[in-house]
Amino acid sequence: MMRSLFSGVAGLKTHQQKMDVIGNNIANVNTTAFKSTSTTFQDVMYQTMLNASGGTSTRGGVNARQIGLGVTTAANKISISTQGSSEATGDGLDLRLVDAQSTNFFIVSDGSQNLFTRAGSFYVDGNGNLAMTSTGYLVQGWQVDPETKAIKRDTVSALKVMSDTNKTSDPETTTQAKATGIIDSNDSNVTSTSGHVMSLTFYDNLGYAYTAKFAVKSGENKDAEGKLIETGSKSAKANNGFTIELESITADSQTDSEGNPIDLLEKYIQSKVSGSVTSGDRIKYTADLFGTENGKSVDSFKLDASQYTIEKDSSGNNVITRGTGANKLSISVASVTAALTASSGASTVVTLTGSGTPSSYSVQVSKLFSGLGSAAKNYVTTDDKGATTALEGLKASFDESTQSLKISTKAAAYDLFFNSSDGTFSDIDSRGADGTTLTNRGTSVKLDVSKLGDQFDKAGINIDFSTLLNYDNGGSSTAGMDRGTVADASSGAGKKIGQMTGLTIQDDGQIYASYSNGNTELLGQIPVARFANASGLESVGSNCYKTTLNSGSFDGIGVDVSSDGSKMNSGYLEMSNVDLAQEFTQMITTQRGFQANSRIITVSDTMLEELTNLKR
Template sequence: MIRSLRTGVSGLKSHQVRMDVISNNIANVNTTAFKRGRAAFNELLGQTLLGVGRTAGGRGINPAYVGLGVSVGSIDVNFAQGALENTGVATDLGINGDGFFVVRGGDRIYLTRAGNFTINRFGELVTNSGLQVQGWAFDENGELRSAALEDVRVPFSATAPPKQTENIYVRGNLNAEASTQDPVSLTISSDNPFYPTFTFQVERNDIYEWTGSIIDENGQVIATDIQITFDEDWNISSMSSSDSGVTITEIPASDPDDPSTFQLTVNNYDPDGSGSITPFPISFTFEPLSSSSPANPIGLELQEIGEKVTISTVVYDAQGKDSSVILEFTRINSLENGDPQDEWALRILDRDGQPLHTGYLAKLIYDTQGTLTEIRAVDGGLIDDLSGDGELTLPVSLDFNGDGLDETFTLNLAGADDALTQYAGSTTATVRDQDGQPPGSLIGFSINQEGIVELNFSNGYQQKIYQLALGSVNNVNGLQQVGDNLWSLTSSSGDLALGRAGVELNRTVIVAGTLEMSNVDLATEFTDMIVTQRGYQASARIITTSDEMLQELVQLKR
């Protein structure tokens, strides 16, 4: 009878432990990343009443023993994934997959699944109990230093250095139906009856070359094939004509630094039909900003060759100072007009629309399919073509910030996969990207799914500073709980293996702004509680029944 009493007591003790485990599970139902426990029982081997043997006939005899009750064999931890709860807090991190965050307390390393981290006054990422979260740092070139672990720290005084614009990428479409230049006509009248009213009509053949004719008021052409060439400062550098009735004379300026004036004389025109031919001179100068000048009978104002497309962008110098510039594309030749090729001329202007250089910078050559094939200098020299790496680029060196020093960048107009095209329809040309940036101040940080901590700056620059380390062991049930959602290594757990989310732990991601919830299921816990309660009650009945049997035994002698 005494043995059965002891057995009942073992049942009470074991079920009490199981009830303790269930109570702990229920109490931690809202604890971040809590993993539910499970009490597993082992039977206690007692007295063997009959050993293994054989009868006289050679038959086997089964063993028989009486157990001494039950004991708690183990309390296992269920490390199943808990659901992720969205919190919206940047420093809250949930692990979806295997592994633990690695944290440091003094010289000891701990593991945790609870990612409710905060930033302390030193900028360190810490647990709610102040332990430093561990990771690997990136160097200044953005390469991960995978040596010793370091405390993850956010430098709130960090600034992003400026970067000079080195590349500007222009993509989109230039309208193939854009018009080229119509003839420019200037009507000139005079009070002298011998000098008739006439029209000087001029067309541009190229950027600096013009061809003109003189037409009287009756529509009669009185002078033809007047060739005018300009230099890069838009002064007339030469003037000539194959018309035998025209004489052209250059009149140098009194100041050698000033441009010459060209006088054109019509020699064989009878203005009133009287048979009297009176030669009359016309002086030509070039005025970029006005169409006439009191000192000159004719001032030719700069006329663009054709339709223009302007694109505004911002470029940065080495100190991060920004300058607004305008890329201006002008249609100068069109195959539809009988020109030898489709061409657009390029100029770069400042924010006020003034050219940053003399004349046009280059010409863009398109084929009949609307594909940009070449970039040529104004004098026809090849700058770049598609015969190399599939890119068309134009090196530019201009003083766009007005400091007296040229800044150098590359204008990229075509890449291996796309380019600035010329198709019919709308014009969509735009600066897709430029790689310069002003200085930036820190506006925040973010942590991506690989656990990479990136600083975000006001200029759009992002800098990688750390990647969080994740730890794993061969036997997670060998880890020892030390409170505060922390686990420590033991000889049973095995050595700590470090890895990165999405790399060594390729099925694990870190989700910022979330926390892993407890994996306790209340329905399961309450069911286990009922079963445990019944087991405890049954063990108690063993004791009371054995007691009654002992009472009957004592009462045999009265």
């Protein structure tokens, strides 16, 4: 009689435990990445009343008589490999693990040990570390090698995604620019004294922005001193010529990062590039003229709250005056242009002279009659030792010591423009009978900004004018300037200092920072942990698990989540995998089992009561 009572009590206990598990499952129906648990029962032991006996030739065998002594819980099995549904959050730091073949876990640390979780709700804490939103446990991952900028797959550590070193992205100095659009000869701006102004914003390698203003003006071809260049066939184009002048370079910010004034006076550069334009043709430049340290030229510009102007003193020298007249700087002639006309087969030597130390020269050779044959592009260079380089229909040599250029021509028409600053022929034109003009290096110029400071590229900024056209556009010019090359707007465009604008986590767990200057930088990678028996992990609360002797160990490194086809979905979380329909069904059967076991106790009690009443 007492055995039934004990069995009933055991039944009540086990069903109560199962009800506890069901209650926990239902309570966590909306818990992020919660894994439901199921309970199974097993019988406890049996009391053998009679052992089994074997049969004989005259009698059969007898089975053992046993009485069971109740029930107990066999196992609480967690459905760790069953994924929950996906919940969209829109937060880029929320991650959902999508398993392909293995069950994956994020690796976090509570400061003393590594724990594992499927709940990918993360945020960046006050120290810049990626952490669990609910607990603050630090997400562990792989760092970036500072030299190779690649992921180092070694022992995991805290992912510091925001620090003083990665809150900003390095700037890039501008090395390429271009002028595009149309110059209309009838544009009132082009024919005015101020010209059609084109602005170019560029950057140094510290991220500071500067603006250079170029003025396109109509007029005759002139040398660096403003004198008309008599160039034979060139003079016929004088009325259709254009001058592109660099008027000013100003810093967009008046102070640097430490609040100190930016003063570009001693580093200022002005360049004038003259050329001619014919209807439908592209602009051709006759020289690349740039100031040297002792050869600067400015018109008027304002910087550092002071006004600078150019003046002539009593001796005719150029003087830059700042404000009330202090800080005067003498200016010498920066460039000299000479002209030479030679007849067929003749050789002539021209000597270039000018006051001060010239920084570049423009020598023009023109035939007095039209050339024959098709137009062609040709490239010619000479070295500073006077070596001669052959050119189709043209030979030339330059003597650096005498600053003279000897040119021999044949029966073809050429305009040759020599730049002594780099020892090259900067422009070679070959004219055919149809009058078409072809240019090579004449389609681009170099803006030398190296004197503005060491923060600039010493190679300067190459400005491509090859797509700048001249034709009737209803009296309106659309010409403008921008950074980058014609083929690639981002190539050589330069960038300002970039401020971090966001974090992006890719499917493989790699973390990238986005910056305001368009840069992206790899900050680290989130690996995952995998176990031989994920169901053997022990729940420690807060959606976390720890390893046990039966789960398998963690090697401290982890694996790439994509190694088996798994991935991380950014902007999503894994929901609970609790199935309410199944839980309610289990609840009903558990309730009935509990009721039945309680009846065992009440009936046994009634029987005991009848037994005690026998003495009456």
